[in-house]
Amino acid sequence: MNKTLVLLVDDEVPFVETMSKRLTKRELDVLTAFSGPEALKQLDEHPDVDVAVLGVKMPGMDGIETLREIKRLHPSVEVVMLTGYGTIESAIDGMKQGAFDFMVKPCDMDLLMNKIKEAKNKKTQHEQKIIEAKNLEIILRKGN
Amino acid sequence: MTKEQYYSLLTRRMILIVMLVSFAPLVLIMGLTGYNFHTSYKNKVIDHLEEIVRKHKQHVDDFLMEKLADLNVLASSFSPEVLSQEKFLQELLGHLRKGGGGTFSDLGLVDEQGIQVAYAGPFNLGRANYMAAEWFIESKRSSYYISDVFLGLRGIPHFVIAVKKDWQGRQWIFRATIDFDSFNRLVENIHIGKTGMAFIISKAGAFQTKPRMDIRAEKDMLLDFIRKQKIGTEGKPPKEDRLDAPILAQNNFAAGDVLVVSPDQQPLNQHMIYFISPLKNGEWFLIYRQDEGDAFSDLYRARTLAFGIFLLGGLVITVTAFLLSKRMVNRIARADREKEMMNEQVIETGKLASLGELAAGIAHEINNPVAIMVEEAGWIQDMLEADEFKQSEDYEEMQRAVNQIRTQGGRCKEITHKLLSFARRTDPAVKEVQLNSMVNEMADFSEQRAKYSNVVFQLDLAPDIPPIAASPSEIQQVLLNFVNNAIDAMNEKGGVLTMTTRRENDFIVLNVSDTGQGIPQANLQRIFDPFFTTKPVGKGTGLGLSICYGIIEKMGGRISVNSAVGVGTTFHIHLPVVREEDDEEEEPQADSATYTYFD
Numbered sequence: 001m002n003k004t005l006v007l008l009v010d011d012e013v014p015f016v017e018t019m020s021k022r023l024t025k026r027e028l029d030v031l032t033a034f035s036g037p038e039a040l041k042q043l044d045e046h047p048d049v050d051v052a053v054l055g056v057k058m059p060g061m062d063g064i065e066t067l068r069e070i071k072r073l074h075p076s077v078e079v080v081m082l083t084g085y086g087t088i089e090s091a092i093d094g095m096k097q098g099a100f101d102f103m104v105k106p107c108d109m110d111l112l113m114n115k116i117k118e119a120k121n122k123k124t125q126h127e128q129k130i131i132e133a134k135n136l137e138i139i140l141r142k143g144n
Numbered sequence: 145m146t147k148e149q150y151y152s153l154l155t156r157r158m159i160l161i162v163m164l165v166s167f168a169p170l171v172l173i174m175g176l177t178g179y180n181f182h183t184s185y186k187n188k189v190i191d192h193l194e195e196i197v198r199k200h201k202q203h204v205d206d207f208l209m210e211k212l213a214d215l216n217v218l219a220s221s222f223s224p225e226v227l228s229q230e231k232f233l234q235e236l237l238g239h240l241r242k243g244g245g246g247t248f249s250d251l252g253l254v255d256e257q258g259i260q261v262a263y264a265g266p267f268n269l270g271r272a273n274y275m276a277a278e279w280f281i282e283s284k285r286s287s288y289y290i291s292d293v294f295l296g297l298r299g300i301p302h303f304v305i306a307v308k309k310d311w312q313g314r315q316w317i318f319r320a321t322i323d324f325d326s327f328n329r330l331v332e333n334i335h336i337g338k339t340g341m342a343f344i345i346s347k348a349g350a351f352q353t354k355p356r357m358d359i360r361a362e363k364d365m366l367l368d369f370i371r372k373q374k375i376g377t378e379g380k381p382p383k384e385d386r387l388d389a390p391i392l393a394q395n396n397f398a399a400g401d402v403l404v405v406s407p408d409q410q411p412l413n414q415h416m417i418y419f420i421s422p423l424k425n426g427e428w429f430l431i432y433r434q435d436e437g438d439a440f441s442d443l444y445r446a447r448t449l450a451f452g453i454f455l456l457g458g459l460v461i462t463v464t465a466f467l468l469s470k471r472m473v474n475r476i477a478r479a480d481r482e483k484e485m486m487n488e489q490v491i492e493t494g495k496l497a498s499l500g501e502l503a504a505g506i507a508h509e510i511n512n513p514v515a516i517m518v519e520e521a522g523w524i525q526d527m528l529e530a531d532e533f534k535q536s537e538d539y540e541e542m543q544r545a546v547n548q549i550r551t552q553g554g555r556c557k558e559i560t561h562k563l564l565s566f567a568r569r570t571d572p573a574v575k576e577v578q579l580n581s582m583v584n585e586m587a588d589f590s591e592q593r594a595k596y597s598n599v600v601f602q603l604d605l606a607p608d609i610p611p612i613a614a615s616p617s618e619i620q621q622v623l624l625n626f627v628n629n630a631i632d633a634m635n636e637k638g639g640v641l642t643m644t645t646r647r648e649n650d651f652i653v654l655n656v657s658d659t660g661q662g663i664p665q666a667n668l669q670r671i672f673d674p675f676f677t678t679k680p681v682g683k684g685t686g687l688g689l690s691i692c693y694g695i696i697e698k699m700g701g702r703i704s705v706n707s708a709v710g711v712g713t714t715f716h717i718h719l720p721v722v723r724e725e726d727d728e729e730e731e732p733q734a735d736s737a738t739y740t741y742f743d
Contacts, residue, residue, distance in 0.1 A: 012512050012515070012516060014516045014519075014520070015512070015515055015516045015519055018516065018519040018520050018522075018523045019519055021523055021526075022519070022522055022523050022526050025526050057508070084507075084508050084511045084512065084515075084560075084564075104557075104561075105511060105512070105515040106511075106514060106515035106517075106518035106519065106553055106554075106557055107515075109522050
């Protein structure tokens with residue numbers, strides 16, 4: 001199985017950098033971004049990103065807005081929202097908009113790893129279903 | 145101006161206005177109707193009495209004229225020879241008495257020398273000489289004469305009516321004596337009220353009838369007054385008149401000349417009202433007198449009654465004005481207090497909201513650095529897993545230190561979460577609220593403060609109690625107030641703060657007990673009053689419990705308190721549970737309500 005490619009997005013640079021190191025140490029490929037537009041740019045450059053870990057509260061384009069854009073442009077990317085306690089409602093709002101799950105900062109690394117794994121699995125299953133559907137379509141076309 | 149002065153001024157003004165508005169029409173109506181009634185009633189009484197006097201005057205005049213006419217007819221019908229026959233005269237007297245009811249006492253014919261040539265009557269007056277008698281002298285001067293009442297030869301009161309006749313060159317006086325009693329009865333029967341009476345007095349001051357009361361003291365004044373007013377002079381007939389002229393036509397008595405003399409018009413008797421009417425060509429006066437109080441007794445009685453009613457009405461108006469104003473000002477004062485309290489509540493809520501925002505800001509800002517610290521500690525821990533570190537003799541110590549950082553980071557996280565949880569509840573919107581969660585949160589929130597005051601929390605919360613419909617921020621405010629008050633009450637020695645919840649029919653009962661100093665009985669009734677506080681100046685506004693009371697009342701709940709000095713205090717708060725139909729209605733919003741206490 002391919003290594004999971006994770007995009008970490010938050011405006012707190014040290015937080016992103018340290019978490020990136022820790023995830024890398026846990027054998028994940030990690031990309032980082034410090035704002036919404038930067039995250040979208042990264043996704044454009046790396047369409048194979050599996051999971052985005054997205055901070056809710058960010059200056060400028062906030063997490064929810066970024067999520068909406070990710071889901072519009074890269075629907076297959078799973079998103080785990082990362083929030084402070086005060087923005088739980090926003091995180092829930094995010095889930096309604098298609099986020100996979102949310103976690104409260106500071107979060108336990110093992111829990112986060114589990115969430116990423118689950119998200120990756122979901123994405124893989126989703127992609128497989130798409131491939132199967134495409135195959136079926138090809139077979140059906142050939143049959144015609 | 146202090147509040148007390150303001151309300152006292154307001155009360156006085158209201159009393160004044162109410163009294164002015166009430167009294168003005170009352171006084172005006174009383175004055176106008178009273179004056180009109182007084183005037184018209186007095187006029188009516190005076191008119192009535194005047195009419196009586198006029199009629200009697202007419203009666204007396206008619207009486208005299210009638211007698212004079214009788215005598216004149218006889219004198220004209222018979223010659224002196226016939227009239228001088230005493231037997232004939234006796235017969236005539238008999239006829240006159242029959243017709244006139246005995247008013248004629250006797251009859252007599254007197255020659256020009258004053259000798260009574262014939263006499264018929266009860267006295268022995270035959271051949272009596274009247275040459276010097278006043279009536280005889282006066283009779284010779286005029287064709288007829290009516291004397292004043294005098295005693296005369298017989299020694300009893302009587303008066304004489306005389307007619308002068310010329311017969312064959314000789315003058316004869318035909319005279320009759322009128323019985324005093326029958327004349328007296330003409331005026332004696334004017335007897336009105338207790339003091340009303342009439343009498344006849346001559347111009348010279350001799351009583352012509354017998355007054356019912358002794359009025360000699362007034363006599364001179366009356367005569368003086370009559371002289372000054374010249375009463376009766378206008379109606380005086382000419383001195384010399386012809387015998388053959390009709391007697392009634394000669395009389396120039398003014399039929400209606402009754403002079404009313406009210407007390408304020410005369411110096412006679414300040415309490416008497418007089419009616420004076422001239423008789424007999426102004427020789428006599430018929431006088432009716434009555435005490436004013438007696439004459440107008442009905443009017444005065446009505447006036448006293450009206451005055452009594454006015455006084456009573458005035459008293460009622462005054463008392464009503466006083467009570468009404470007092471009550472209204474009390475209501476205004478209460479409304480002012482409530483308004484003030486509401487303003488305070490708004491300020492308190494505003495303060496709480498600002499505090500919440502501040503807390504939320506701080507919590508959020510702290511949470512991020514804490515998250516970074518925890519991440520860094522995690523990263524260190526990750527690195528410690530490398531073999532080179534594992535073999536270090538400080539490995540264990542380093543692990544412990546990193547764990548400690550993570551643990552304390554977790555503690556910071558909890559604190560910030562509590563702060564945020566508290567701060568989020570500044571929304572006054574009513575939601576379904578799980579009271580137990582709120583109590584738990586409040587206990588957590590106040591734990592630190594309680595610890596410093598040596599207060600231990602004891603919670604006994606009934607599981608599965610239904611939610612209540614309330615504004616979380618308001619419930620939070622209520623709980624915070626009770627918890628703070630309880631901690632304050634135990635501040636000196638510490639103690640146990642117990643909070644229990646249980647369901648009781650349609651209510652959730654929350655009891656907040658402390659083991660503090662207790663509230664004295666005198667203060668117990670006032671603790672929910674606004675601005676009542678026993679805390680030192682600057683420490684308490686005295687609004688906390690009153691605001692709690694307002695919030696709970698507004699929710700349809702109630703609040704009561706038990707307290708024993710030295711033992712402690714328990715507040716019982718009854719909050720209505722959400723009704724099932726409300727649940728159904730609010731189901732679509734259940735998500736947000738549930739998430740409110742996501743923890």
